Amino acid sequence: MSGQVNWFELPADDTARARAFFAGVFGWETSPMGEDYHFITNGAKGAIAAKDAQLTQPRIYFHTTDIDASVRKVTDLGGKSDDVQAVPDVGRIAHCWDDQGTPFSLYEPKA
Template sequence: MPTPDITPGSPCWIDLMTSDPEKAKSFYNTLFGWTYETGDQEKYGGYITASKDGKMVAGIMQKQENMGQMPDVWSTYLRTDDIKATTEAALANGGQVYMEPMEVPDQGTMAMYADSSGAAIGAWQFGEMKGYQLAAETGAPAWHELFAKEYDSAVSFYQNVFGWETTVVGDTPEFRYTTLGEGDNSKAGIMDASGFLPAEVPSYWGVYFAVDKVDDTIEQAVSLGATVVQAAEDTPYGRMATLTDPTGAIFKLIQNQAA
């Protein structure tokens, strides 16, 4: 399959911060068929790159001890061609800077923010590493969705900070949804989650992985130590489910309609 067309502002990478990288590697290898390469400890902090069929799809890194009670988590990164300006824009539009732009030797530059709804979102400026090489295929990231408690503010944040050109998909009290792009060319979504996210759950970005059969994948995942958070259900966009991996990181499944 061709390498995904990653335009500025679009999702370009995902990674998992985990308390147990070896357990995570085993889980996702069995579930999605991922293989791994571990980077130099001194240069890249032992960052693990996951590939599917020889193409990079995600990263895995050890959660630091000083992060305390922070849960294991999947993160989405959006492409930027000027990470300094993006960082300034994030602050100017109600966000916070969790991590100032940091150069990854030879690879690119990363930063991490809280958007105006409180959700963590990464930014990546390309160097040699130009994002994931496989998307919307079985075992690869297929969709990225922000569950926002402050929906209007979040939409404005991504328009102003990452230059999103947006399309309103739903605007009723029951379903308010905005996408980056339109129709089949959409690359990410923002959902008004104020009506269903519990008080103790902050806004967050969810990563969906494409699988051939959601129900079969759930059964396998549970046998490997996963937990079902939201059972499989049919939606206008395909059959979906939400799980946590064996160390508690939330991830989502969507049935690959091309499979």
């Protein structure tokens, strides 16, 4: 359903330390995917990732069935969006900001 939170990313300077912290708090287990990106395998749908210039604070992804239409709505309503990116075998994403500068992301699953 469009608008539901379906993924999040928690950035960390030290992902091993962050994984240990959240394992202690929530019992989360993780599985590596790529370089320093770790899927949460037994909890909320998300990941712990290395902090970088693009990922400095938690990022929330909202589901959409038509990312192109959603991006148009974002910009029509005064927000901003980066270009839509294809993620192989996953779907398409776009990083956006609302009309007050709050970051969020959109996710359209692979058909």
